[in-house]
Amino acid sequence: MIPAPFDYTRPTTVEDAVTALRAGGAGAKVIAGGQSLVRMLQRRLVRPTLLVDVGCLSRMREVVEEPDHLVIGATTTQHELLHDARVRAHAPLLSLVARHVGDPAVRHRGTLGGSVAHADPAGDPPAAVLALDGEIIVEGPRGERVIPSAEFFVGPFRTALEPDELLVGVRVPKMGEGWTVHYEKFRLSAQKPTLLGVAVMVRRVGDCFTDAHIALANSGSTPVRATAVEVALVGADVTEEAVTKAADLLDGTMEPFARQGVSQAYLAHLARVLTRRAVVAALSW
Amino acid sequence: MRRVVITVDGVVHESEVEPRLLLVHFLRDVLNLTATTIGCDTGNCGACTVDLDGASAKSCSVLAVQADGSTVTTIQGIAIRGERHPLQRAFHERHALQCGYCTPGMIMAARDLLGRVPCPRPEEVREALQGNLCRCTGYQNIIAAVIAAGREQGGPA
Numbered sequence: 001m002i003p004a005p006f007d008y009t010r011p012t013t014v015e016d017a018v019t020a021l022r023a024g025g026a027g028a029k030v031i032a033g034g035q036s037l038v039r040m041l042q043r044r045l046v047r048p049t050l051l052v053d054v055g056c057l058s059r060m061r062e063v064v065e066e067p068d069h070l071v072i073g074a075t076t077t078q079h080e081l082l083h084d085a086r087v088r089a090h091a092p093l094l095s096l097v098a099r100h101v102g103d104p105a106v107r108h109r110g111t112l113g114g115s116v117a118h119a120d121p122a123g124d125p126p127a128a129v130l131a132l133d134g135e136i137i138v139e140g141p142r143g144e145r146v147i148p149s150a151e152f153f154v155g156p157f158r159t160a161l162e163p164d165e166l167l168v169g170v171r172v173p174k175m176g177e178g179w180t181v182h183y184e185k186f187r188l189s190a191q192k193p194t195l196l197g198v199a200v201m202v203r204r205v206g207d208c209f210t211d212a213h214i215a216l217a218n219s220g221s222t223p224v225r226a227t228a229v230e231v232a233l234v235g236a237d238v239t240e241e242a243v244t245k246a247a248d249l250l251d252g253t254m255e256p257f258a259r260q261g262v263s264q265a266y267l268a269h270l271a272r273v274l275t276r277r278a279v280v281a282a283l284s285w
Numbered sequence: 286m287r288r289v290v291i292t293v294d295g296v297v298h299e300s301e302v303e304p305r306l307l308l309v310h311f312l313r314d315v316l317n318l319t320a321t322t323i324g325c326d327t328g329n330c331g332a333c334t335v336d337l338d339g340a341s342a343k344s345c346s347v348l349a350v351q352a353d354g355s356t357v358t359t360i361q362g363i364a365i366r367g368e369r370h371p372l373q374r375a376f377h378e379r380h381a382l383q384c385g386y387c388t389p390g391m392i393m394a395a396r397d398l399l400g401r402v403p404c405p406r407p408e409e410v411r412e413a414l415q416g417n418l419c420r421c422t423g424y425q426n427i428i429a430a431v432i433a434a435g436r437e438q439g440g441p442a
Contacts, residue, residue, distance in 0.1 A: 008304035008350045038346050103416025108340035
């Protein structure tokens with residue numbers, strides 16, 4: 001399958017990339033690794049008139065450590081998330097999730113920023129960023145803007161990014177004492193997209209949960225937080241029974257963007273089972 | 286049209302290409318390097334896997350313009366002084382191919398693994414070849430061949 005024609009530019013600075021996006025108007029689209037976009041171009045699901053390639057902007061491929069946060073450059077690849085010592089130490093959920101993205105060759109090119117900006121409701125990294133309460137750092141003609149992940153994903157493949165804005169990084173809090181993480185993913189066969197993914201971060205003090213962040217992939221038109229389960233877990237005993245009870249509170253009325261032919265009842269059951277498994281697995285992390 | 290300079294298998298190629306041209310089509314149709322095959326054209330099968338700047342990539346999922354300034358190694362460029370690469374030899378000796386269509390990608394993905402993990406365990410080989418499909422179901426022999434090539438290349442037996 002051959003994409004429709006488009007123009008291509010490879011800016012050398014973030015400023016030039018923003019200028020190119022602005023000049024390109026509604027027809028401009030950013031490409032980084034291209035692991036989702038090239039597919040969509042081939043199927044002509046998107047028909048940009050201009051591709052702005054940010055894959056070579058070195059400033060966007062840095063991981064910067066702040067006292068309480070990591071700022072992960074947008075073009076950091078899934079492979080790098082999997083192996084970078086700082087990400088593994090301070091944001092292990094992102095490393096865990098990266099392992100579930102594509103295959104080694106795809107992870108060599110696919111980027112965190114690309115996955116977040118692509119906003120596939122079944123994408124694994126967006127759910128992790130949401131569970132982390134990550135912030136999306138954006139550059140545009142009006143300067144820098146920071147968007148909380150809870151406000152960033154607005155619909156299937158739709159985000160709060162303006163057409164002339166560029167996602168330059170993702171800022172996540174460093175994981176503190178007592179937190180453990182897990183990502184549980186289910187798909188119907190080896191190369192199918194995620195049918196359901198559950199990103200979990202829990203904090204325990206003694207025998208008690210003190211914090212819980214749980215985000216689901218493909219349970220709605222965007223990644224969503226399982227707020228009812230989070231609330232039920234906080235203060236609960238660290239027992240499998242308490243975890244099961246909390247997971248059973250999961251809203252069963254989910255409307256995934258891509259249902260993949262399974263029934264509502266199947267999905268609701270799956271979500272509860274995976275959420276329980278994910279929390280239990282996080283505890284033994 | 287856009288001018289690109291891409292080094293492929295040690296030769297510098299300068300070409301005018303349409304931005305929509307995929308790297309795999311650049312290799313096969315522009316440079317006539319047809320050993321790299323196109324299997325699915327959807328990023329699943331891995332037949333078109335090449336080395337792009339030191340890391341495996343599916344050349345059907347990369348635009349040729351994205352590879353401007355890059356170094357590409359294909360299955361046609363891995364022989365060492367005219368001798369088959371240890372992986373090529375191991376695939377041949379251990380019957381790790383039947384129809385051979387997936388083989389260029391299998392070998393390039395395996396080469397990427399051996400570059401990072403010289404003596405991989407069977408699970409590591411399986412994981413590394415996750416994105417490469419063989420429809421003759423020859424996986425057992427492929428895994429055995431990759432492990433054998435790793436040992437031959439210098440790891441302890």
